[in-house]
Amino acid sequence: MADEALFLLLHNEMVAGLYRAAEQGEGENGRCTTKLESMGFRVGQGLIERFTKDTARFKDELDIMKFICKDFWTTVFKKQIDNLRTNHQGIYVLQDNKFRLLTQMSAGKQYLEHAPKYLAFTCGLIRGGLSNLGIKSIVTAEVSSMPACKYFSMYSIT
Amino acid sequence: MSRPPGRKQENYKISRELFVLTYGALVAQLCKDYEKDEDVNTCLDRMGYGIGVRLIDDFLAHSAVKKCRSYSETADMIAQVAFKMYLGVTPSVRCSSAAGNEFSLILDKNPLVDFVEELPAERASLCYCNLLCGVIRGALEMVHLAAEVTFLQDRLKGDAVTEIGITFLRKAEDRKHKRN
Numbered sequence: 001m002a003d004e005a006l007f008l009l010l011h012n013e014m015v016a017g018l019y020r021a022a023e024q025g026e027g028e029n030g031r032c033t034t035k036l037e038s039m040g041f042r043v044g045q046g047l048i049e050r051f052t053k054d055t056a057r058f059k060d061e062l063d064i065m066k067f068i069c070k071d072f073w074t075t076v077f078k079k080q081i082d083n084l085r086t087n088h089q090g091i092y093v094l095q096d097n098k099f100r101l102l103t104q105m106s107a108g109k110q111y112l113e114h115a116p117k118y119l120a121f122t123c124g125l126i127r128g129g130l131s132n133l134g135i136k137s138i139v140t141a142e143v144s145s146m147p148a149c150k151y152f153s154m155y156s157i158t
Numbered sequence: 159m160s161r162p163p164g165r166k167q168e169n170y171k172i173s174r175e176l177f178v179l180t181y182g183a184l185v186a187q188l189c190k191d192y193e194k195d196e197d198v199n200t201c202l203d204r205m206g207y208g209i210g211v212r213l214i215d216d217f218l219a220h221s222a223v224k225k226c227r228s229y230s231e232t233a234d235m236i237a238q239v240a241f242k243m244y245l246g247v248t249p250s251v252r253c254s255s256a257a258g259n260e261f262s263l264i265l266d267k268n269p270l271v272d273f274v275e276e277l278p279a280e281r282a283s284l285c286y287c288n289l290l291c292g293v294i295r296g297a298l299e300m301v302h303l304a305a306e307v308t309f310l311q312d313r314l315k316g317d318a319v320t321e322i323g324i325t326f327l328r329k330a331e332d333r334k335h336k337r338n
Contacts, residue, residue: 003173005216006209006244010177010289013205014184021191021201039183046179046273051172075169076176121180 004078004100011101014039015117033120040124041131048129051075061155064133065092072129077101090155094126095148102147115143119151126151174246178272185286195283202285206292214297217243229326232303233261236294236324245269249322259326262310268320277314285309287320294324304328 018032051072058064069081073096083095101118105111119141127139136156143149184205188198221239226232230253237249241263249263270287277284285291291307298305304327311317 003170003177003244005213007173007177007180009209009212010180010184010205013208014180016208017201017205018187035187039180039187042183042186043176043179047172047176050175075172 008101008104011118011121014121019117033117036117036120037124037127040121040126041128042124043121044125044128044130045132046128047076047125048072048132052133058133061090061135062086064130064135065094065153068126068129069094076125092153092155094151094153096151097148099147099149102143102149106146108145110146112143112146115146115149116141119143119149123151126153174269175272178270181270181289182273185284189281189284195281195285199283199285199288202288203292203295206289206294207296208292209289210293210296210298211300213244213293214300217297229259230261232298232326233263233324237263240297254323261324261326263322263324265320265322268313271314274314282315285312286314287312290322294322298324298326 015036018035022032052067055067058067065084065086069084073079073081077096077100079096079098079100081094082097083093085093085095099119101122102115105115105118123139123141127137130137130139130153138154140152140154141149142152185198185202188201192198192201217240221243223235223239226235230251233251233253237251242248247265247267247269249265252262252264254260254262268287270290274286277286287309291309295305295307298307306325306327308323309321310323311319311321313320
């Protein structure tokens with residue numbers, strides 16, 4: 001639906017606006033990423049609440065990750081995660097071969113150094129979603145060739 | 159696997175909520191970064207402009223509308239097609255000048271403030287939805303219509319409805335000239 005464009009454009013403007021403000025101000029790239037990630041965290045928390053209002057209780061971590069990969073990703077990015085891997089000890093790798101926030105940017109190695117800026121929000125989104133489902137985690141992302149990217153989610157082992 | 163029939167609508171609602179929540183997080187972050195309300199408003203307007211100049215292409219591609227022949231047609235198009243397509247609401251249009259170049263869009267339901275109860279006391283002059291003004295301004299500029307867009311009334315500030323005022327800046331004679 002037409003809504004996809006709205007979120008995509010807003011996200012791009014957010015990244016551009018924050019980095020532009022950082023350039024004019026004290027200029028610390030690291031802080032922009034943190035800000036984007038914390039925004040994503042707030043949104044992820046709220047979104048997962050609205051989303052799982054009527055779903056059944058999750059059996060275990062793997063169930064939650066599958067939910068994130070299928071239903072959550074489909075609703076937010078209109079496609080599923082292409083590959084989910086785990087070492088069964090708290091580390092999950094979500095691979096998306098055609099990440100929607102990066103498809104419009106390039107298809108290969110061009111602009112690779114700018115890609116991480118556009119992944120920060122989504123890292124926060126995943127972390128926020130997991131946090132409200134009761135899982136404390138650290139989420140990072142890696143891009144080797146646009147528009148494919150991988151999200152690493154590390155649970156604290158309790 | 160059979161799914162309940164309302165699932166697609168729910169998904170659609172959630173995509174919209176994603177946008178609304180993201181917008182809220184953005185405004186909150188801007189409020190943390192800037193102390194003055196005017197700075198936040200300007201920042202939102204500029205971001206909205208950046209979105210508007212790109213959104214117009216998406217709008218024209220999805221809606222395939224014909225060229226508007228008058229300012230009032232343009233205002234109607236914004237209200238009845240664009241707002242409906244992107245925000246799911248249809249504001250009512252009111253022409254507020256005899257010259258026919260000033261219009262107001264009156265929104266009695268604004269989806270952007272779905273999760274906002276009220277503005278905090280120290281942010282009394284924040285235009286929460288200023289992004290919308292920038293979007294409309296940017297989009298109109300890309301179809302060669304210079305306009306000034308501002309908020310005339312805002313429900314979050316205590317008014318009865320939310321009213322966006324659009325003032326088209328070119329004179330009517332210019333438009334007739336262009337059609338040749």
